[in-house]
Amino acid sequence: MNAIAVERGETEPSLLDVPEPTPADGEVLLRTLRVGIDGTDFEVLDGNHGGFPAGDEYQILGHEAVCAVADPNGTDLTEGELVVPTVRRPAEGSHEFFERGEPDMAPPGTYRERGIEGAHGFMAEFVTTPAEFLVPIPDAFAETGVLIEPMSNTVKALELAFASRSLFEWDPKRALVLGNGPLGLLTLAMLQPTVERSYCLGRRDRPDPTIDIIEEFGATYVDSRTTPVSDIADVHEPMDLVYEATGHAKHAYDTIDVLAPNGVGVLLGIPNEWTFDIDGGRLHRELVLGNKALLGSVNSHIRHFESAKESLETLPDWFLDRIITDVYSPTELEDAFDDSTDCIKQVIDFT
Ligand code: NDP
Ligand code: ZN
Structure with missing residues (x-):
């Protein structure tokens, strides 16, 4: 499948052909619809922030996603339902902050961040994640739902x-x-x-x-x-x-x-x-x-995603029309990651 990733030693993203992920028990297989690009992605590309998944020669980018459930894999989700994944996942060892629902307060070293720190991101045709890290969203947010993570x-x-x-x-x-x-x-x-x-x-x-x-x-x-x-x-x-x-x-x-x-x-x-x-x-x-x-303040947990979803509903249409300025396909990488233009929020559309 196609994935947008940065390879070790590089500072520009590439379109790679990587194996499709298989969901483990409790994990859901998601088809990625849209992924937003933000300042953090550029910091990851520059090597100023985050780090590669251990042992991998590339890191799939992207942490602001809207996905559709491709295979609920026995979870409570339904096929085709739209979801926004949260970003932090537990690292090996202590999961104290995750267990009490406050992964955003976990100290460095106790978490990984999808697309940022030690874990692959969402800029791939398919991704997997445990159901507990997914926030269901209405179909009406298919295009604007990428704003939920930053919000x-x-x-x-x-x-x-x-x-x-x-x-x-x-x-x-x-x-x-x-x-x-x-x-x-x-x-x-x-x-x-x-x-x-x-x-x-x-x-x-x-x-x-x-x-x-x-x-x-x-x-x-x-x-x-x-x-x-x-x-x-x-x-x-x-x-x-x-x-x-x-x-x-x-x-x-x-x-x-x-x-x-x-x-x-x-x-x-x-x-x-x-x-x-x-x-x-x-x-x-x-x-x-x-x-x-x-x-x-850094990161956010699932309750903040739920509030952001409600807040997105209240933002004026004229603003939503104007903040997502550029939508690119995965093959238009160079333009998508060119932040020198008049763009505000660039989005990669995997559909
Ligand atoms: P951008 O880099 O897109 O935006 C930063 C903006 O600040 C740019 O528009 C830039 O202007 C402007 N700016 C920078 N320096 C100055 C200055 N000296 N005077 C006036 N304006 C300035 O990033 P995002 O909006 O995506 O994110 C903002 C920051 O927050 C980033 O550092 C990002 O990593 C961080 N972040 C932190 C999160 C957290 O949880 N703590 C979550 C998400 C992001 P110009 O474009 O003209 O250069
Ligand atoms: Zn972001």
Whole structure:
């Protein structure tokens, strides 16, 4: 069968012919319909994040999938039903976090991640996975369901952020999203019902489709080249909530400056190593005297996928039409993984 994978020593994906998987007991055979591409896939390709399955000379990419059940293999699922698989699977050894339904909180080394860390991903005609890692979705989500995985990461991150402010009255009215990639834009969309004013940071010239989306939501586009994050509180206003989705390490520390007292910043970007100067004393003081919180968040578990599914239902059609910009067949690899164009979310369609 066809699979899109990165081979050892390479930084570009290839279309490989690999053996079709056979489901083990408790596993379901899935026919892949669509797989989304995101910033993490490029980090995997560059070798900055994740790792190959032990002993394999290639890693099948992809962690944002919509599949159809090809063989329920004795599970409760039905043939043809659409599902979205979660990403984390237990590694050898302790399964404590999986057993209590919190694989997203498992420490590094105790899990594998499909398409990212030590396990093959979903960019193949067929994949197998235990039924417990599948979220059934309505047929109407066949095309947009690839957004459920990234949205589930935001569901979790916002849940953590709100939980950290839950001991006092906190009613966030101003939110800033750092990053106008797919994760940033999905988060901007998901925040609309909650906040009164929203801002989204990018570094692009107009005309640009992401700026159009930001403004269509009534949000303010902030260009980091003219308004660095550390100036945003003065130029615009201090923020109750900051969501970082750039992977630009300085933004983590600049977030402390842009937060209003009692605000929370949640960091999702995955930066490379980068040494730079910061005034640690001032940032420490700001955090303490401002009752501010800075949190990291990674991955999500099945309950977040369920919430993301509900949240997807509420997103406006115009937005869904515009965020998935490019749909490619597996043979159009080069274009699919070319992130230099105007694309926002690229998707590989295996049908
Ligand atoms: P992208 O790389 O597509 O998006 C990042 C966006 O941030 C780009 O639009 C980029 O702009 C913008 N950006 C980067 N640096 C700056 C800057 N200095 N000023 C202004 N804008 C900037 O990634 P995704 O949207 O898919 O994901 C965002 C990040 O979150 C990635 O690091 C990804 O690995 C991570 N991630 C983390 C998850 C988690 O659970 N923690 C889950 C999913 C993703 P431009 O395109 O113009 O360069
Ligand atoms: Zn993703």
